[in-house]
Amino acid sequence: MGAYILRRLLLVIPTLLGIMIINFALIQFVPGGPIEQILAELEGGGDVFEGISGGGNELVNSGDSGYIGGRGLPADFIADLEREFGFDKPPLERFLNMMWNYVRFDFGESYFRSISVFDLVMEKMPVSITLGLWSTLIAYMISIPLGIKKAVRDGTPFDTWTSGAIIVGYAIPGFLFAILLIVLFAGGSYWRIFPLRGLTSATFDDLSLIGQVLDYFWHIALPVLASTIAAFATLTLLTKNSFLDEIKKQYVITARAKGLSEARVLYGHVFRNAMLIVISGFPALFIGVFFGGSLIIETLFSLDGLGRLGFEAVVARDYPVVFGTLFAFSLLGLVVGIITDLTYVLIDPRIDFEARN
Numbered sequence: 001m002g003a004y005i006l007r008r009l010l011l012v013i014p015t016l017l018g019i020m021i022i023n024f025a026l027i028q029f030v031p032g033g034p035i036e037q038i039l040a041e042l043e044g045g046g047d048v049f050e051g052i053s054g055g056g057n058e059l060v061n062s063g064d065s066g067y068i069g070g071r072g073l074p075a076d077f078i079a080d081l082e083r084e085f086g087f088d089k090p091p092l093e094r095f096l097n098m099m100w101n102y103v104r105f106d107f108g109e110s111y112f113r114s115i116s117v118f119d120l121v122m123e124k125m126p127v128s129i130t131l132g133l134w135s136t137l138i139a140y141m142i143s144i145p146l147g148i149k150k151a152v153r154d155g156t157p158f159d160t161w162t163s164g165a166i167i168v169g170y171a172i173p174g175f176l177f178a179i180l181l182i183v184l185f186a187g188g189s190y191w192r193i194f195p196l197r198g199l200t201s202a203t204f205d206d207l208s209l210i211g212q213v214l215d216y217f218w219h220i221a222l223p224v225l226a227s228t229i230a231a232f233a234t235l236t237l238l239t240k241n242s243f244l245d246e247i248k249k250q251y252v253i254t255a256r257a258k259g260l261s262e263a264r265v266l267y268g269h270v271f272r273n274a275m276l277i278v279i280s281g282f283p284a285l286f287i288g289v290f291f292g293g294s295l296i297i298e299t300l301f302s303l304d305g306l307g308r309l310g311f312e313a314v315v316a317r318d319y320p321v322v323f324g325t326l327f328a329f330s331l332l333g334l335v336v337g338i339i340t341d342l343t344y345v346l347i348d349p350r351i352d353f354e355a356r357n
Helices: 002-027 034-042 075-085 091-103 117-152 157-171 174-185 209-247 250-257 262-280 282-292 295-300 306-315 319-347
Strands: none
Touching (some): 034 075, 091 319, 117 157, 117 209, 117 262, 117 295, 117 306, 117 319, 157 209, 174 295, 209 295, 250 262, 262 319, 306 319
8 A cells, every 4th residue: 555655656657747738828818917917007007906805915006107107117117016026037947937936835925915825825824714614524424324215215105206306406506506696695785693704703802712712603604615515416316326236236135035134234234335436436426625615715714715716816817826726725635535546445455556457
């Protein structure tokens, strides 16, 4: 197993390098880089980070009618900007310098915010951890028992009605379900039961420990529920189908013929084999909810997390934030994939990755 883990770890290097090369190359063809963004602001095109509170330093008051930007910016000023942002160097040199810094986990500083990329990500991390962790845990805690029960009672009215509810849940987009929750329970048109902004209340620090815990769950209830709905539906059907495939196999019939209880057959024999395909979807589910699928949810519930950070960085062409987060999260996703393979072995010792040619 050690040799397999070593091979997988070594494979991370070219995979991560390929991801960075492709994205860096694509960025070179995208119009409106950071220099163009700043020039547009100086010439009266509006704030580069419009709508973002606590943004970067103001470069100039574009409302000043006497500013030289109205008559065209001098070439040496533009050259100074390119030198400051590193765009006076060839793309290959910029890429190599960037990767050397990233290998040392030095992600640089945001172009438009006076803060390092690492500190910026750490600042937004609590929101994404909340949405990703709780959504994944709730999805697994509900979907696996429900999927098993649906497999055992396949074809019964219980299976039919729950399948209908799951299909409806899967068909409803997460953002639409979030809007429905806001309208019903967050003061939209009916009841104002849950808050609509932030992870905690303004008086959070003054509360007792139990009060802080309750306040935290009170704030995250609606966004977590909205993030869970689609993953819950997919995982339930996946669990059911996995168990149905295993229940029909010969070893289950043999186990029942030996007089084993139904619980012993399901959880002692079937569960270990059926859970392999469910576990294989864990990295994609967790990483997707954690890093990629929370933009709209964060916006609707006024949460400032990694989803909004990534979107705003792309719009503003804040390349240190874009590439820094891409590198870190790609590396994390690859490592989680290796951990998933190790989980396979823990669940079913018959799996031996080193035995494969």
